[in-house]
Amino acid sequence: MTLTSALNSAKTSLATAALQTNVTSRNIAGAYDSSYSRKIVNVVTSLDGTGYVASVTRATSAALQSKVWGATSSAAASSALSSGLNQISQTIGTSTDGRSVSSQIASLNTALLTAAASPNSQSTLQDVLRAAQDLASALNDATTSVQGIRKQADSDMAASVAKINDLLAQFKSVNDAIVRGSTSNTDITDQLDARDRILTSLSQEVGISVVTGPDNGMSIYTDSGVALFDKDPRQVTFQPTSAFSAGTTGGAVFIDGVDVTSQSSNMGIKSGNLFGLAQLRDDVTVQYQKQLDETARGLINAFAESDQSSSGGPTQAGLFTWSGAPGMPPASLTDGLAGSISIAASVDPARGGNLNLLRDGGISDPGNPDYVYNRTGAAGYSGRLQGLVDNLSGNQTFDPAAGINTSSSVSTFATSSAAWLESLRKNASDKADQQGTIRDSATQALTSATGVNMDDELSRMLDIEHSYQASAKLISAIDQMFTVLFQAIG
Numbered sequence: 001m002t003l004t005s006a007l008n009s010a011k012t013s014l015a016t017a018a019l020q021t022n023v024t025s026r027n028i029a030g031a032y033d034s035s036y037s038r039k040i041v042n043v044v045t046s047l048d049g050t051g052y053v054a055s056v057t058r059a060t061s062a063a064l065q066s067k068v069w070g071a072t073s074s075a076a077a078s079s080a081l082s083s084g085l086n087q088i089s090q091t092i093g094t095s096t097d098g099r100s101v102s103s104q105i106a107s108l109n110t111a112l113l114t115a116a117a118s119p120n121s122q123s124t125l126q127d128v129l130r131a132a133q134d135l136a137s138a139l140n141d142a143t144t145s146v147q148g149i150r151k152q153a154d155s156d157m158a159a160s161v162a163k164i165n166d167l168l169a170q171f172k173s174v175n176d177a178i179v180r181g182s183t184s185n186t187d188i189t190d191q192l193d194a195r196d197r198i199l200t201s202l203s204q205e206v207g208i209s210v211v212t213g214p215d216n217g218m219s220i221y222t223d224s225g226v227a228l229f230d231k232d233p234r235q236v237t238f239q240p241t242s243a244f245s246a247g248t249t250g251g252a253v254f255i256d257g258v259d260v261t262s263q264s265s266n267m268g269i270k271s272g273n274l275f276g277l278a279q280l281r282d283d284v285t286v287q288y289q290k291q292l293d294e295t296a297r298g299l300i301n302a303f304a305e306s307d308q309s310s311s312g313g314p315t316q317a318g319l320f321t322w323s324g325a326p327g328m329p330p331a332s333l334t335d336g337l338a339g340s341i342s343i344a345a346s347v348d349p350a351r352g353g354n355l356n357l358l359r360d361g362g363i364s365d366p367g368n369p370d371y372v373y374n375r376t377g378a379a380g381y382s383g384r385l386q387g388l389v390d391n392l393s394g395n396q397t398f399d400p401a402a403g404i405n406t407s408s409s410v411s412t413f414a415t416s417s418a419a420w421l422e423s424l425r426k427n428a429s430d431k432a433d434q435q436g437t438i439r440d441s442a443t444q445a446l447t448s449a450t451g452v453n454m455d456d457e458l459s460r461m462l463d464i465e466h467s468y469q470a471s472a473k474l475i476s477a478i479d480q481m482f483t484v485l486f487q488a489i490g
Contacts, residue, residue: 023056024460031452034443035197038452039189058189059450065196066210068446069203071439073223073271076204078432080156080276084149085284085425091145092421101142101295102414104135109392109411115358116385125355128385129348132319136341139296143339146285146292147244153281154241154250157261160205160274161238161253167202168220168233174198175218175229182216192216202228207271224267226255246289247335250281284424287403291417292338294402296322297329298410300341302391304328305361309370316364316371319344319388326364332399359385 023039030036038059092100108131115124174195181188195218202208207223220229228234234256241250252262253274259265261278269275300320307313316326321344322337329337345351346366347358357363361373361384369375373384393409400406404416 027452028454028458031454034447034451035193035200036452037189037193037196037450056187056189058192060192061446061449064442064446064449068439068442069199069208070223070271071435071442072200072203073207073275075432075435075439076273077207077271077276077279078428078435080153080273081280081284082425082428082432084153084277084280085421085428087149088145088285088288088421089425092142099138100418101135101138101292102411102418104131104138105299105392105411105414107131108135109389112385112389112392116382116389119359119382119385120379122355125358128358129343129355133343133348135299136320136343139292139299139338139341142292143246143289143336146289147246147248147339150248150250150281150285151241151244153277153285154244157250157253157274157277157281158238158240160277161236164202164205164228164236164274165233167198167205168229168236171195171198171202171220171229172233179215179217188216203272205273206269207275222255222260222267223270223272224260226258226260226267226269228255245336246293246339250278253278288417288421289335289338290399290402291404291413291420293334293336294398295410295414295417296320296338296341297334298396298398298413300329300337301396302394302410303388305364305371305373307370308361308373308375311370313370317344318361318363319347319358321364331397332401 023041027038040057040059108128111124111128111131115121115128118124174191178188178191178195181191199208199210199220202220206228208228209221209223211219211221213219217231218229219227219231221227226234228236236253236255238253239251241248244250252259252265254260258267260267260269261274261282262268263282300317300322303317303319304315305318306315315328317328321342322329322334323340325344344353344363346353347355347363349355354366357366359374359381360377362368362371365371373387374381392411395407395409396413398404398406398408398413402417404420405413408416
């Protein structure tokens, strides 16, 4: 080997050591960043024994990375649903909470029993009226809360769509840089990390799968197979709903014109925050509203007044009334009935009504003797009050669309509804915890496989330093040889 070739070899070794030092320094700096992947300098030895850098790659595991994205999507969906159900539970109350509809029905039943024992007492009748007003208010407030949660979920869906579009725009910029870097054979490892970070954020909003091309360019699809990105971002659109009431159908999210959130969609997404919010807005809360509406219908039925004469007049709404009064609500679901149920003014002294109509009947049509139960006007008459107690505990037929028992008392129906909601909330909470644990475990496994070990990097840094010193000594020796040679020539 000539002195010139030896010098070139030493200089190459120094350059290699410099690049290795740079990459190792980057690894040490990124050791505590969970999204950073360990960078690897691939050194190739030439025929003359000189080591030079062939490429810089990164530690990666496509299988573990895909698992992290899937677990992140599932955890986000569960968390969105659990959060909404917790909010319903906190505002409406559980079956053991005095604020709940089922507890208010129990309070009304107790007040009726007390009034039936003292039908001539104005205070006990007042207690019945107050309990009925509280119950109607509980149903009104529950409807307001449920529709408010639907509205919030709708707004959160709009925010999720905006975030998805922003992430896709960021992905476009990074993906293009990766394709250019792959073509020019430059170090793209940091850009690959950046792209993975974007995909992790994207998987928080919607379930994804990816396909990588030969130029390292990537295409993204939803977990239902709809393209989100293929060289360019697909347009994700959503029209927020201006106001929600029972029966309102929220708008769907479209990706490149394809419906991905409505229950009738053939390409509906299956995970991610967006999926959880759509499930909360269009499924769970809608189902619970149906149960509230059926509870309201059951109460109107239980307190309805029938014609006590022989004229065969129609059954009419009594203590509990609704917008279609004096007639009765239909046997099938009436959207928003729980939001409009109220107490008849004719029995409320604060609105000019007569409290004794609770005892005597005739609430539905004051002045019409046909709907009066206490035909003699006796102050000690308790038949109507006791009949109302029996009606509360008597079986009714409920619409199967409500999703719980179709034949029970209104009291049992309301209790079953509260139990249904609590069971759903607990299951969603447990699932959110479970999915969160799976996500954290998958993330830890990926970090272990692709992250930085400080001990290894510091040890590698010492090896590089030794290599650098050896090359520096070699150059110094060659310099001395050249000096001697030039002096001999001179």
